Structures are given as C-alpha cells and as structure tokens.
Amino acid sequence: MENTLYTITVFSENTVGLLGQITIIFTRRALNIETLSVSPSAIKGIHKFTITLYTTEDIVKKVVQQIDKRIDILKAYYNTDEGLIFQEIALYKVATDKLLENGSVEDLIRKYHIRILEMNNDFVVLQKAGHYQETQDLFDELSESVGVLQFIRSGRVAITKSKVERLSDMLESIQLKFGKNN
Amino acid sequence: MENKKITGAEAFMRCLVSEGVDTIFGYPGGAIMPVFDALYDFDKHINHILTRHEQGATHAAQGYARVSGKVGVCLVTSGPAATNAITGIGDALMDSTPLVVITGQVGAALLGSDAFQEIDVVGITQPITKWAYQIRRAEDIAWAVARAFYIARSGRPGPVVLDFAKNAQFQEIEFEYKPCTFIRSYLPIPEVNPEQIELAAEIINQAKKPFALVGQGVVLSNAEEELKVFLEKADIPAASTLLGLSAMSSDFRLNKGFLGMHGNVGPNMKTNECDVLIAIGMRFDDRVTGDLKTYAKQAKIIHLDIDASEIGKNVKPDAPVLGSAKETLPALTAKLNSAKHTEWIASFEEYEKLEFEKVIRREVHPETGEITMGEVIRKVSEATFNNAVIVTDVGQNQMLAARYSKYSQTRSLITSGGLGTMGFGLPAAIGAKMGAPERTVCTFCGDGGFQMTIQELGTIMQEQIGVKMIILNNHFLGMVRQWQEMFFDERYSFTEMQNPDFIAIAKAYRIDGTEVHKREELDAAIVDMLKDDKPYLLVVNVEKKGMVFPMVPAGACVTNILLGD
Numbered sequence: 001m002e003n004t005l006y007t008i009t010v011f012s013e014n015t016v017g018l019l020g021q022i023t024i025i026f027t028r029r030a031l032n033i034e035t036l037s038v039s040p041s042a043i044k045g046i047h048k049f050t051i052t053l054y055t056t057e058d059i060v061k062k063v064v065q066q067i068d069k070r071i072d073i074l075k076a077y078y079n080t081d082e083g084l085i086f087q088e089i090a091l092y093k094v095a096t097d098k099l100l101e102n103g104s105v106e107d108l109i110r111k112y113h114i115r116i117l118e119m120n121n122d123f124v125v126l127q128k129a130g131h132y133q134e135t136q137d138l139f140d141e142l143s144e145s146v147g148v149l150q151f152i153r154s155g156r157v158a159i160t161k162s163k164v165e166r167l168s169d170m171l172e173s174i175q176l177k178f179g180k181n182n
Numbered sequence: 183m184e185n186k187k188i189t190g191a192e193a194f195m196r197c198l199v200s201e202g203v204d205t206i207f208g209y210p211g212g213a214i215m216p217v218f219d220a221l222y223d224f225d226k227h228i229n230h231i232l233t234r235h236e237q238g239a240t241h242a243a244q245g246y247a248r249v250s251g252k253v254g255v256c257l258v259t260s261g262p263a264a265t266n267a268i269t270g271i272g273d274a275l276m277d278s279t280p281l282v283v284i285t286g287q288v289g290a291a292l293l294g295s296d297a298f299q300e301i302d303v304v305g306i307t308q309p310i311t312k313w314a315y316q317i318r319r320a321e322d323i324a325w326a327v328a329r330a331f332y333i334a335r336s337g338r339p340g341p342v343v344l345d346f347a348k349n350a351q352f353q354e355i356e357f358e359y360k361p362c363t364f365i366r367s368y369l370p371i372p373e374v375n376p377e378q379i380e381l382a383a384e385i386i387n388q389a390k391k392p393f394a395l396v397g398q399g400v401v402l403s404n405a406e407e408e409l410k411v412f413l414e415k416a417d418i419p420a421a422s423t424l425l426g427l428s429a430m431s432s433d434f435r436l437n438k439g440f441l442g443m444h445g446n447v448g449p450n451m452k453t454n455e456c457d458v459l460i461a462i463g464m465r466f467d468d469r470v471t472g473d474l475k476t477y478a479k480q481a482k483i484i485h486l487d488i489d490a491s492e493i494g495k496n497v498k499p500d501a502p503v504l505g506s507a508k509e510t511l512p513a514l515t516a517k518l519n520s521a522k523h524t525e526w527i528a529s530f531e532e533y534e535k536l537e538f539e540k541v542i543r544r545e546v547h548p549e550t551g552e553i554t555m556g557e558v559i560r561k562v563s564e565a566t567f568n569n570a571v572i573v574t575d576v577g578q579n580q581m582l583a584a585r586y587s588k589y590s591q592t593r594s595l596i597t598s599g600g601l602g603t604m605g606f607g608l609p610a611a612i613g614a615k616m617g618a619p620e621r622t623v624c625t626f627c628g629d630g631g632f633q634m635t636i637q638e639l640g641t642i643m644q645e646q647i648g649v650k651m652i653i654l655n656n657h658f659l660g661m662v663r664q665w666q667e668m669f670f671d672e673r674y675s676f677t678e679m680q681n682p683d684f685i686a687i688a689k690a691y692r693i694d695g696t697e698v699h700k701r702e703e704l705d706a707a708i709v710d711m712l713k714d715d716k717p718y719l720l721v722v723n724v725e726k727k728g729m730v731f732p733m734v735p736a737g738a739c740v741t742n743i744l745l746g747d
Contacts, residue, residue, distance in 0.1 A: 013367055017304060017314075024309045065491035071313045071333055074367040171366060178364050 003054040005034065007084055007158050010049040010067055011041060011074040011167050018072055022049065025066045031055055035088070037155030043168055046074065052156050075167060079160060086158035090135035091117070092126045092142055093150035099124050102146050112138045123149060132156075187354040190320035191220035194284075194346070197327035199227045200359045203255050205246060205616055206230045207239040211259025213299060214286030216351035218257075231616065231645055234637035236263045238609035240270020241635070244279045245613025248596045249571055249621075251404070253334050254279065254613065259286040261299030264345075265306070269603055271341045272310040276600025277425060278402060280339035282330050289349040290318040303345040312340035320353035328362035337370025338489045339402060371488060372504040374513050382484045382501040383517030385458055391526045392418045393449075393456035393481075395441060395470070398425035398599075399463015399488060405507040406592045409462065410434070412515045417523045419530060421449030423464045425599045428589035432568065438530050442470040443734050444581040448533035450732075450740040453478050460484045463507045466496035467600070468737075476739040486510050540745040541731045546586055552725035553701055555579065555654045559586040562624055562652060565708045570622040570650075571596060571614050575607030575631030577661035579654045581730045583626040593618075605634030611649045612641055622712065624650040629681050630659045639691040648715040653684055656726050664729050668744075688719040695719035 012018050019038065026033055034052040041048040053060070060078050068076040096119065099105060108114060112134075118125040128138050135153055142148050188196075194217055198206070206228055210218040221230060233239040236258045243254030254274075258267055264285040274281045288297040307314045313333045317326050330342040386392055400409050406429050413420055413436045421438045422429060430437040439446035441453070453459065459481040464470070471477045474496060485492075485499035486507055493502045503510050545556035559582055563570070568588040574580040574597040584595060596614050598606040611625035632653050642649055659677040666674050688695040695718060696707045704722065711718045731746035 016316075017308060020305065021308055028309070062491070062495055065493075065495075069489065069491045071365065071368045174366055174369070178369070 003056060004080060005052055005054055006057075006060040006078050006080060007086065007156060008049075008051040008053070008060065008064060008067070008076060008078045009158065009160075010051070010076045012047050012049065013072040013074065014040070014045055014047045015072050018047075019049075021070050021072075022051075022067055025063055026053070029059065029063065031059070031063070035155035037157055041167070043171070046167070050156055050158055075170065079158070083161055084158040085161060086131070086156050087129050088132060088135055088154050088156050089127065089129045090139070090151065090153040092128070092139065092148055093123050094126065094142055094146050094148055096120065096122060096124050098146040108141075114138070186356075188357050189216065189220065189351065190323055190353045190355060191216040191351040192223075193320065193323050193355060193357040194327065194351070195220045195224045195228070196357060197324055197359055198255065199224065200361065201253070201327065201331045203253070204228060206255045206257050207233055207242040207246070207613065208257035209233060209236050209239055209259070209263060211263050211286060211299070213260035213288055213348050214257065214284070214346070214351075216348065217284070217286070217346065221257075230257070231612070231641060233609065233612075234640045235635065236266035237269050237605065238612075238635050238638045238641065240267045240281070240283065241273070241603070241606050241609035242613035242616070242638075242641075243281050243283075244270060244274055244277075244606075245573060245596055245610030246617035247279050247281060247613075248610075248617075249593050249614040250617035251593070252280075252617070253331055254281045256281065256283040258283070259299070260288060260303070261301050264301055264303045268306065268310070269601075271307055271343065273598050273601040273603045273606065274341040275310045275312070277598065278339050278398060279341065280334040281341040282334050282344065283341060284344045284346055287316065287345045287347045290347045291349065293318075293347065303343060307343040310341070311343050314343040314345070316345040316347065317350050318347045320350045320355040323350065323355075324357065324359050328360060329365065332362035332365070333368070337368075371506045371509075372490065374505045374509050375503075376513075378501065378503045379510065379513045379517060382503050383514055385482050385484060385501055386416055386418075386460065386514070387519050387521075389458035390523070391456045392416065392458040392460060392523065393452050394418050394420035394460040394462060395464050396420050396422045396426040396429050396462055397464025398423070398429075399486070399507050400426060400429045401592055403463065403488070403506045403508040405463075405511055406430070408508060408511040408515070412511045412518070415515055416518045416521045417527065418460065419452070419523070419527050421446065423467070423470055423599075424584055424597060426464060427584055428592050428594035431590050432588040433590075436527070440585060442467075443472070443736070444585065444730050444732065446533070446585075447537045447732050447743055447745075448530040450734060450743055451533055452530065454480065454739070454741050456481050458482045458484065460486070461497075461499075462486045462511070463488070465492045468496075471496065472734050472736075472738050472740045472742070486514075537732065537745075540747050545582070545731075553698070553704065553722060555582045555656075555724050555728055556586045558652065558654060558704065558722050558724065559583050559626060561704060561708055563587045565712055566622050566624065570594070570624045571618055573597070573607055573611040573614050573623060573625040575625070575627040576602045576604045577628050577631060577659070578664065578728065578730050579607075579626045579628045579631070579660070581661075604631040607631055608635045608649075608651065609638045609641075611651070612638060612647050615647050615649050622650065623648070624652060626652050626654060628660055629653055629655045629657060629679055629684075632684070633681075636687070639688065639693060642717045643691040643693060647717060649717050650711050651717070651719045653719070653721045655681065655684070655721055655723050656728060657681060658726060660728065661730070663727070667727070667729070669735075684719060684721045693717045693719055695721065697721040697723070699723050
C-alpha cells in the first residue's frame, strides 16, 4: 500500500506528559512524525494537537484508535488533505544587502504574498504562510538568488471541511449523559 | 467546620480503605516509609503481605485480582523497587488485569536532580499502564487515588501507577474522599449500538456453521452465564483463548476446547471451516491466529469487544459489536433465532478422536516410560475434583496445564498470557490464595521459571499461605528446548539446567514437600499434598524431552497442525 500524508487531530486535557503518551504510540510502530503543532483549543483547558505523517490508511486508523484510548484524550481523528483547510507558516532570514542587490523585492513580495517582519542593516525577515510546497518554493528561490541565513517552518494547522461533530457539543452530551454530578 | 489535618500518608491509607482495599502486596523502602508508617496503624483494615521482591508483589497482586475480580494493590518504594515492579505492570497491561501500583518517589524539590533512588517512574510506565500519575502535593492524593481505582477497574481493566513523592506523604492536609465515577475524556463502556446488534444477529441467524471464540472479556465482564445462554440458544460450538479458559466449564456440551498454537485440533481446524466466526472479548493474538493471511478467510467475522482499538487491529470484522459482553451478549441473544447445528457440532468429534489417539493417550495416560507432564496435571486436576485454581508459570508447564486441567468454575486458570512472564507462577499463586482462601490453589511451574521467583517461598513461609506448588522438573528450559529440537537442528543452546535440591530448599523455608521419580509414587504424593491446607512442594521428575503437541508453528496457518507423530 502506498503511503499518503495524513493529518491527525487530537483534543486532550491539558495534563503533564500527554505528548509523551502520544509519541509512544508512533514510536512503537516506528512511524515518523512529519509535523507537529500543539496549542490551546477554542475550549478553555483543552489542547489541540495537529500531527502529520506519511503512512497507510490501515495504520493511521489503528494509531488514531490507540491515541483515542488514552485516558486524557478527548477525541482523535484523521483526515487526508482533501478533507482539510490547512496552512503552515515559514520565516526566512536573508542578508539585507544581498536582497537589495538582487533588485526584485517587489516582484518577490507580489509573487509569494510575503510579509516583511523585520528589516535592518544586516538582515531581513520574511514571512510566508501557505502549503508546504509554497513555502518550499520560496525557500528554493531565495536560496538560489540571495541565500537564506535561517529558515524555520511551523507544523501544520488545519480545520476540517466536513461537518463533523463539534467537540463542545460532544462534551456537553457526555456530561449530560454520564456526568450529572461531576 | 474545619476538618482536623492529617498527613498525606494517612490520607492515602484512608483512601485505600474507602476503595475497599483489604490486601496489599508490598516491600518497604526509603521513599515510601511515611506510608508504611501510616500502614502500621491500619493493620485492622489492611493486610499487608511482605513479598521477597517487588516483581513478586506485582504478580501476587495480579493473581489476587484475577481470581477475585478486585483491584490488586502493590506498595513499593522508589528507584529499583519501581523498576523491579515493571514486569508485573507490563504483564497486567497485556492481560487486562486491574492493578494499582504505588511507588514511592523522592521529594518534589529533588525531582529531576538524579537524587538517590530517583527514577522517572511515570516516564517508564506510561507505555505499559492505563494511567500513570505523579502525586507531588498532598491535596492531590484523594483525587488521584479515586481516579486510579476507577481507571484500573472500569472498562477494559489494566494497571495504574501512582508515583507518590515523599513530601506529599509528610504534608498535612484536610482530608475528604470522594470516589471517582466519571472522567469526561474516558468512557470505559461503549454504549450498545442497536444497529451493530441487528447486523450481527442477522449474520448469526443465517449461519450454518457458526463458531464462537471465547476470550477473557467474558470473565472480566462477569458474562459467563450470558455466554452460555447465547451459545445454547443458537447452538453454537465454542472454544477459548488461553485467558478465556474456565469461562465455560469443561463439561459444557458446546465447549470444544482450547484455541491457538497448542490448542485443540478441532477448534483450530474449524476456524477455517466455519461460515461465521464470533469472537467474544478476545483480541486475535498471534498465538491464536497464526498467519493472518490465511485466518478464517471463508467466514463472516463478528467481533464483540469493549475496546474500540481492538476492533480491526488484527482481523477486520464484518460486524463489529462494541460494548461490554455483559450487555452485548444478551442484546444479541434476544435477536437470535433458536437453532440446531447438530451435524456441525458432531463434526468436531473426528478431530477429538484424532487428537486423543495421536497426542492425549501418550501424554495423559501413559502406561510405561517416564512420567509425563500431562499425566501429573490431569491427576492433580482430578484429585481436586476439577475445582482448584490452577496457576501456571510459562512454557511447557503452562500449555500442558491449560490443556489438561479441567475446569468446573470460572476464574480457575491464572497464567501470564500476553507477556509470557517466566517466574509468574509462584507469586501469582500466593496472590490467588489470598484472593480465594476457600479454594485449593495449585501452581504448575517448570524448574526454570520456579527459580526465577523462588525467593517467594519466604513469603509463603512467613504468611503460611497454603499454596500447592508442583514443579514439573525436566532439567531443561523445556519449551525452548522443544523449539531447538524442532526448528534448530537439536542444537540445545543453554537450555539444560543443573538444578538444586528443591525439597531441601523448601525444607529450609520450613515447607513440606515430596519428590517423585516413579509413576507408582505419584498418586500417593498428590494425596499427601492435598491432605490439608498448608503450603506444599511436590517435585515431579518428568521425561527430559517431553513435547507439547498439537502445535501450530509460529506464523503458520491454523490448520497446519503438527501432532508429533
């Protein structure tokens, strides 16, 4: 079976050691995490993990079930790119003199929808948001034309296209059904 | 009104009492001393059994939990005590055994500084527990203990570790205990889905050759009676996984025996002949399925399990049924048509005859030659009226004990299935006897495994625990030797053992015993062993190169059964 890029979304309680519990499941199956981003979710006290990896659907299904099984995990699911709106953000540090010498700053900004975050005598920091290939294209072009002093790309953040059950609704129904006094 | 303040250690004891704990297996040490000090005042409520090694404490707690259905509790110190407990914790995870293991930990101020006997217990145990938590403040004790017991015993049971920092044991707090009944991120028992029941019932109602696989889930959910009603209504023959054994009594008409690598011929052959395979509370372990590519491909598969992550993990079901067997079995039974599968059930007989002729006659009823392991096991089973709790070690002794013991009630076979832990038998038998003091507890061990936890004879001596220990002594690591004979050209690499005088060792611990060399001595020795409720060691010198058959070689198709002829 061919490997596909899957995005796993995990909602969890904000407890110590949760990331470890999740990565153990990947380690056991010798799976590489491609990108990872963790942040507080829209619901107070609940964190959201977005993890991407290349694997088969059979494996990603099992991984998600095993993540979901952990006590402090509220919900885990997976999607392919087709089911998601997603974005990554990248920062590029380039030498100011080289960028100016190159002469095409405006073209570059128009072509890639770049924002400039910082500019001084020594360096310029550019920011680009987009899909992996888009941030990579800019990296390739800058590397070739002016050289990139530093480069960093975030993990993916994603929102589902499908009308999935919202976590807040799920929590409410669980609370109503089982947790009357808690 | 202001509550009186008590120490964390005392609060902890009160939590245990509130959870109904009356037995603890443990071993004291530096980082858990305040708790042991508090325990000193709770001796009316809690019976603490001092094992001789922390691994022994965990296996004893497992034996206790498996026989009683209650949560097994271990109390040990930090560092090496915690690492010694790892084997039992891992074993409990693999075999879904409810345990709460409390480890001492250095004071919170020292955490992360490589303090004396500090080790990252939560980090080490996270992959092998349902939940691992470090208590750093006394305020968290009641919450953490309540949660620990709830998690360990609910849903698919399993081990929980509480790593208890020493400062929290000393710290004084106002104490109030509230049991845990709900965790919003954890729904232990999935709700029964009527559509899944409907679909499964429809498939079973159309079956001509249905076959059920019975796993430990039936025992863990106390659904033995529901299982029987289910099987009888639709006249479905069934066989058990290793951990499912004794969920059905041996003489139950529809019980066709034991599945898997050293299981019975019929159940393995029929797995690939049936038209509907109904797996109940089992996880399609590789020792049951052999080669998955050729496993039950002809059958529609129905999988009942409480754990969603087991559904489709190894075998993809046509009809998954999520939920506790206690609820799903009756729901399913209600939708079943009464049926008769007389011919299909009778078709198991030819395999039973074949197995008896080729394997069982020689192993269980030999008339000449050296003593076999199988005959010892059957004689002990019969001498206890098939009522004993049978605890095994791992290896040939285990497979033969599983095969040749007969079971008249549930929770009668306690064995390390998933992890296959040698050294399990002796301490687990101690726990089993504590958990079921009214029952006879017999443990079958090999000479190898017995020596892995032999120090627990000290525990038996001190507590006078009436465990009947039977060493099937072949002076070999028998199962490994069997594989060497079959698959490694009889190159017996480090499997032959020079053994001590086991009876002399028992005597040093003031435990009675007998050693048997000849068949004629066996019956009398068993009678002597069972004459009272005291601990007893029976050493039986059996044939050196005994084999366990039938055998489905690892990774082979379940119908590729070797009979050793």
